[in-house]
Amino acid sequence: MALITNTQESYYNQSQSFTGNGTLVDFTLTTTYFPTIPTAKNKIKIFVSGKEINSANYNYPKTGSTAIVQFISNTDNTDVLESSGAPKNSLKITVSEASPSEKYGNYRYLSLNDLINNYMVAYVGDGKIIDDVKKTDILFHSKRGLQEFNYDISRIEKIQEIELGPSLSMPMPQDYINYVRISFADSAGVEHIIYPASFTSKPSQSILQDSDYNYIFDTDGSLLTGTPVTDDRFQNFDITRLTSAAKDSAVTYDADNNAETIITPGARYGLNPETTQENGVFVVDELNGKINFSSDLASNIITLKYISDGLGTDDEMKIHKLAEDAMYKYITHAVASTKANMPEYVINRFRKEKRAAMRNAKLRLSNIKLGELTQIMRGKSKFIKH
């Protein structure tokens, strides 16, 4: 059986078409056209012969997964609907989603359910690699595999964009595992990478002390803590002192040389490449799950590219087809290595297969295209010609 089961109209338009005969008033929507049947009347639009139909002219009763468009009148649509509401003979009726709910490009992926079912069919059973295993075990290993693949192989990066407020802090996204890149977008929408600050940190505790620098304790014996001073100081810090950027006040016009010149020579002596940039810096507060930025980034548009583990929502639980085989190999090795009495040489064989398949998947998903690579290299070297 072919893998594509829905129609092209269903995919591109997320709509279903019928032809009127002048008397038929009921039209049933099917999952062949709508993978998710629209839930309510306000989720659909109906066109007859290209003209949008007044929503008062039809009902949309939905019971379970069965939904019917029922034409009932022809107010304002007498040119395409009969008085009974039935679309006129031979006219094309198109029912489409008001805002398409399905994402495009899902063919690239295999759902976790399909993956597990495929695995159970092909790898588990009498006379196969794994004679018997619980589906729960496969579920566990495939989810763990999905996590590992998301960390190392998958190309899915999530991107959050916020305008940085005066707190100079951004909470980690709900499904955040680690950042890939943090940048700010300038007025042209071009992203400028923001680098992590290795020269400061976010203390998780600021211990209160008395005038003799002794720790202060609560009545129950626990330490009293306050707001970290390091954090305050960093937020109020003049970042140009670190980046060695010349301030406006340090620049003056030198009439003798007919050019602008810096009047504080020596300030840029001995530049540290790590800090010699004006994009700002950030500090990750791992304990509280926040990302803090330097003060020069206030009111900027920050984009956070991060990876998740692919298990946050049911929709995310899918594997790219280019990594499908690697996932089967991953599960096989995981099951074999946790199974009693499995010969070590068999486990080793599975491990090698897994590593080779994962390397292959990573290479495929790295999306290295010869044409693109050549174009990039042209900018770097004159040796590459057509």
Place this chain on the structure above:
Amino acid sequence: MAISVDKIYKTVLTILNREQRGQLAPGQFNKLAQQAQIELLERAYYDYSRSLNKKNEVGANNDYGNMPKNLKEKIDIFSKDAELLIVGIKSIKPSIDVKSRTGISLPTQVTAGTYSNLATTSNGSGTGLTVTVVATTNTFSTVTTVARGTGYIAGDVITIPQASMTGANSDCTFPIESTDLINSNVDFPTDVYRIINLSRSSRSINFEELTKSEYTYVNSSKLTTPSETYPIYYRDYDGLKINPISLIGENLTMDYVKIPDAPIWNASSTAGPYGSVVIDTAASVDFELHPSEETNLIIRLLSYIGVIIKDPLVIQTVQKQEQTNFQKENI
């Protein structure tokens, strides 16, 4: 695919009579027949397992020599499936005879009609039972369960409010009896011998069978928590317990091996040739075993009969024959 009970009975009698070892009454034969049939079915499991292990060790033969396949056939002929409703634990069975039970209190007046899907209340912790009442004028014909509810125990008193039945002059109350209750999530078919598999959604989703101890761990891990896509079940004294409970109200398909129907040899009231006793085929039940089990069935029956007629020679002969067969199978 059945084995004629008449043929087996006559063969057994022939062997016994040839050796002048006595007679076997049909009643005695019937009692032994089912025992022998179940024993051979159970033995088929062991034989199947042994043949699989052997196949894994020394390889498989194709076609007629494929012993695992041949042995599986012996079990397959008993496999069945059933569509079952998943219900709440301690719910009420679908067709309970309420009207004639002790302790029921019915209104003496009611308007004729069908009162569908009436909500009930209980003096216990059970909830959700709805019933349909059919009444003729001032008489209740039937009270049947619609939604089975959950959490009921024997002794709970169910009340159908007076207001829900037109013309009723009082509430209708009746007690729950232990036989009304389904203590698990599934009302088992009565002929289940062994469960093969549970599935749902037109057999597209299998239920995973877990042990009770595994269930706790599986349930507590977020990676393996049972869901409607990965449902599980475990078995206990009460029957099957299913998770997640959101599946209550849906159907599942149970594939199972059924208990063989008990073979019966019944004599006809009409005498046969020369006044002989002949079988009443309409009132008799054949063996359901695979035809290849015919010889084994006779041997098994003879070994039981040897005990009945107190003849050690029969038992020894049969045991020897069985041993020979076993050795042949394991070559």
